[in-house]
Amino acid sequence: MPGRPKAFMTTTTAAAPLISKRTIIDWLGIAPFAIFALMFLIIPTIYLVTGAFRTPEGAFTFKNIVDLFTPSIISAYWISIRVSVASSLGGALIGFFLAWAVVLGGVPKWIRSGLLTFSGVASNFAGVPLAFAFLATLGRTGLVTVFLRDWFGFNLYGTGFNLLSFFGLTITYMYFQIPLMVLILTPALDGMKKEWREASEILGASTWQYWRMVALPILWPSLLGTTLLLFANAFGAIATAYALTGSSLNIVPILLYAQIRGDVLHNPNLGYALALGMIVITGISNLLYIWLRMRAERWQK
Secondary structure (H helix, E strand, C coil): CCCCCCCCCCCCCCCCCCCCHHHHHHHHHHHHHHHHHHHHHHHHHHHHHHHCCECCCCCECCHHHHHCCCHHHHHHHHHHHHHHHHHHHHHHHHHHHHHHHHHCCCCCHHHHHHHHHHHHHHCCCCCHHHHHHHHHHHCCCCHHHHHHHHHHCCCHHHHCCCCCCHHHHHHHHHHHHHHHHHHHHHHHHHCCCHHHHHHHHHCCCCHHHHHHHHHHHHHHHHHHHHHHHHHHHHHCCCHHHHHHHCCCCCCHHHHHHHHHHCCCCCCHHHHHHHHHHHHHHHHHHHHHHHHHHHHHHHHHC
């Protein structure tokens, strides 16, 4: 006789949540940065790009882009590019030798920590404080200027030097360009393997041959990429230049600042086009830097 059918027990398992608490916490953590980037970077950039192709009445036009090629604006871009190139090349050259000295040179190790600490501070020292520091040091009545005049009879400004000029602004920019180069290049020099140097010495290569045929080709993407980053850093700087030279040096950031205040051009949309040109130039520099940095990291692996 067949037995009674057994009752099957059904167990219901709770479905796993689609979004875990950990994921929610992670997204809440980056939410302030995302909101900040959206409000102060992405939306303003979109607003500038669209405004560069519109008239004050809101109609679409290419006139603002065409007006960028007027002599006064071209001159402003050219001066900005020259200052950025000069300060980036000078900062890269001096910064490279400083980084080389503390990483691969024979200087005491305690100098490295002191230099890197100073570089971290100096690379962010800009704007009005930096302009005042250089005026107090190399201005017409600055400490160094007066010291050279009274103690050595050397008139610095009699040689044609002027702090409120292209050369003076370039030197001022190099104050934060050199430390930035040191900070970025030091890890690349740390990544140089001792085995490469030992192998080249075993094969009979001199120090110059090692740097020319091994070290510099490996470091070249880092050197060039950091120089491009320094260029973009100088090209977008305004506070130091405006506090130091005022409107005596017609660079693009100062021209754009005057446009925002309504002092020149009298066309807000042309100001948007000026900003768009700066975005394009600095954007290309940063993209090339990222690409070169990726190549450098692949070599050092």
